[in-house]
Amino acid sequence: MNKATSPVATEQLRAIGAVFVGGAIGTCLRAFLLSHVAVHSVQTACQSVRCSAGPWADFVPWTLLAINAIGVYGATRLLAGPLRDRGFFDQWRLLSITGFFGGLTSYSSLFMALDVMRHVYPLGAIVTGLTALLSGATAAWLAIRSVR
Amino acid sequence: MNLLLVTIAGGVGCLVRYGIEMAVRHWHPTRRPWGTVGANAVGCFIAALVVYGLASSLSPEWRTVLTSGFCGGLTTFSSAFAVPAILAKSTHVKYALVIVITTPLVCVVGFALGAAVSN
Numbered sequence: 001m002n003k004a005t006s007p008v009a010t011e012q013l014r015a016i017g018a019v020f021v022g023g024a025i026g027t028c029l030r031a032f033l034l035s036h037v038a039v040h041s042v043q044t045a046c047q048s049v050r051c052s053a054g055p056w057a058d059f060v061p062w063t064l065l066a067i068n069a070i071g072v073y074g075a076t077r078l079l080a081g082p083l084r085d086r087g088f089f090d091q092w093r094l095l096s097i098t099g100f101f102g103g104l105t106s107y108s109s110l111f112m113a114l115d116v117m118r119h120v121y122p123l124g125a126i127v128t129g130l131t132a133l134l135s136g137a138t139a140a141w142l143a144i145r146s147v148r
Numbered sequence: 149m150n151l152l153l154v155t156i157a158g159g160v161g162c163l164v165r166y167g168i169e170m171a172v173r174h175w176h177p178t179r180r181p182w183g184t185v186g187a188n189a190v191g192c193f194i195a196a197l198v199v200y201g202l203a204s205s206l207s208p209e210w211r212t213v214l215t216s217g218f219c220g221g222l223t224t225f226s227s228a229f230a231v232p233a234i235l236a237k238s239t240h241v242k243y244a245l246v247i248v249i250t251t252p253l254v255c256v257v258g259f260a261l262g263a264a265v266s267n
Contacts, residue, residue: 019166020159023221027158031151031216068225075230080237088173097227098166103158105225107188107251108195111259112215115199133252136225140233 018091022099030067030104037063056121060128061113064106069135071105076143150209154217161191161221180243181231184224185251189258191223196262223255 075097086093110132118125168190169183176182198206198214206214228251232244 016163016166019162023162024155024159027161027217027221028151028155030220031154031158034216071226072229075226076233079230079234088169094166097230098169099159099162101226101230102162102165102224103221106216106220107223107225107228107255108191108219108259109216109223110225111192111255112195112199115196115259115263129252132225133248136229137248140229143230144233144237 014091015089015094018095019099022095023103024099026100026103026105028103030106030109033067034063034109056117056124059113059117059120059124061110064109064113065128065132065135068105068110068132069139071101072136072139073143075101075105076140077147080144080147150212153209153213157213157217158221161218161223164218165191165222165224180235181227181247184227184231185247185254188223188228188251189254191219192255192258193262194222195219196259197266199266200263201266 078096078101079093083090083093083097110129114125114129117128165184165187168187169181172178172183172186195215198211198219202214203211229248232247235241235247236244
């Protein structure tokens with residue numbers, strides 16, 4: 001049998017396809033939410049927070065924080081539930097965890113936002129960074145608890 | 149058009165992360181997500197390179213494609229918490245804590261290195 005059409009090669013191609021498709025959909029959703037929700041709904045909703053907390057709240061990446069926390073919850077819930085007994089190379093795990101949730105959530109975007117913030121409000125950047133980590137840990141904990 | 153390019157770049161970024169995870173697992177078979185930790189650090193390094201080093205030579209559209217698209221797909225926040233949570237659930241609490249704490253630290257180092265190299 002030709003190597004290019006062997007079962008192993010087919011399996012690898014399917015894995016690559018699953019990661020790419022899942023990652024592309026997740027990235028597209030994040031980019032859409034960041035460019036639309038960030039500008040309109042979230043900033044409007046956070047108007048009261050800004051008034052009470054000061055102008056530094058304008059620099060907080062609210063939408064990204066929410067996307068990351070929701071992504072952690074969804075990925076943990078899947079890994080602890082339906083994908084519990086699936087290995088790393090399982091197609092559904094590659095599509096959803098490595099691909100979709102991997103593309104939806106982002107560490108680099110968080111650091112870029114914190115980098116912009118630290119030039120203006122260094123303490124606010126530290127607080128926001130710690131809040132992001134805390135929200136991720138809390139989301140994972142809630143997801144684990146919800147599956148029990 | 150820009151959203152399409154960001155989408156494709158995100159898919160490619162995810163593939164690179166998958167490649168790093170495969171390489172780590174091939175080199176050192178493990179259930180621990182050290183490949184993800186490395187991919188996050190590399191992604192933050194490249195993001196800083198683009199922001200500080202290539203900002204003037206790239207159009208805003210291409211900068212978005214590289215940062216939001218490629219680096220966004222290369223790095224992941226969800227796996228950085230979800231996989232350690234599963235490890236902690238199966239009694240590997242220390243490993244989980246080490247990964248959760250190590251990831252932001254290596255990301256800071258990666259981002260600072262990228263900025264330093266650019267300057």
